[in-house]
Amino acid sequence: MSFVSVLARESFLCVMSDGQVTNLDGVTIIQEDFQKFTSLMDGRAFIAFAGTKDLCEMIIRDTQLKDRNFSAWKDLFLLVFKALNLTELHKTHNYKVMLAFGGINESDEIEVYSISSIDKNILHQKPKGDNTDYSFLNNTSHSNEFWEKKLIELFRETGYNTPSELVSAQKLLNNFVADNENSVNKKTFKLVIKK
Numbered sequence: 001m002s003f004v005s006v007l008a009r010e011s012f013l014c015v016m017s018d019g020q021v022t023n024l025d026g027v028t029i030i031q032e033d034f035q036k037f038t039s040l041m042d043g044r045a046f047i048a049f050a051g052t053k054d055l056c057e058m059i060i061r062d063t064q065l066k067d068r069n070f071s072a073w074k075d076l077f078l079l080v081f082k083a084l085n086l087t088e089l090h091k092t093h094n095y096k097v098m099l100a101f102g103g104i105n106e107s108d109e110i111e112v113y114s115i116s117s118i119d120k121n122i123l124h125q126k127p128k129g130d131n132t133d134y135s136f137l138n139n140t141s142h143s144n145e146f147w148e149k150k151l152i153e154l155f156r157e158t159g160y161n162t163p164s165e166l167v168s169a170q171k172l173l174n175n176f177v178a179d180n181e182n183s184v185n186k187k188t189f190k191l192v193i194k195k
Helices: 053-063 070-086 144-158 163-180
Strands: 003-008 012-018 029-031 037-040 045-051 097-104 110-116 122-125 133-138 188-194
Touching: 003 045, 003 097, 003 110, 003 163, 012 045, 012 097, 012 110, 012 163, 037 188, 045 070, 045 133, 045 188, 070 097, 070 110, 097 133, 097 188, 110 133, 122 133, 133 144, 144 163, 163 188
Parallel strands: none
Antiparallel strands: 003 012, 003 133, 012 188, 037 045, 045 097, 097 110, 110 122
16 A cells, blocks of 8 residues: 655654555555655645545645644644544545644644554654654554564664664665565655754
8 A cells, every 4th residue: 555654853854655556456556656745834844644545635635725834734634533533434445544744833843643544543743852753654464563673673774863864764664665565666755854
């Protein structure tokens, strides 16, 4: 389906997505160069998505109709999450939606939210100090814990203190995922947001 990684530090965040879009069967490739995120607020925030392409695009398109500040985007994002929880699209039509929203909030902090219509969980992150927070949007055959272990292993190789080190780790992780999952490719797109 897709693989999107969001890595956040106290002063910056990095988003990377693969470019492959497959049919609902997860096998038939529809597109190989599709960027799965969009920049908001003049590059100070983003929305990323994975899952059913048409549904994700509709949500993204419909949310971009007005200028919003970070709090308004966050409120809209949480409203979308509630709407996804009220529907059973993932069960009745095999539709899946995974979204991440984040950037620089009004308090000049890096903040990230991730949601999934599959497990109906929300992850809220505000990295502090030397911590690197991360989230993955995917419905691959492996758990997020599996990808997390691989990412930590890659940090030993690339480092994790600068945007370029995180992007390097993300690229290596995406390639590893693509080597293990037919629905993910090695064509990547990246976004870096710095305070």
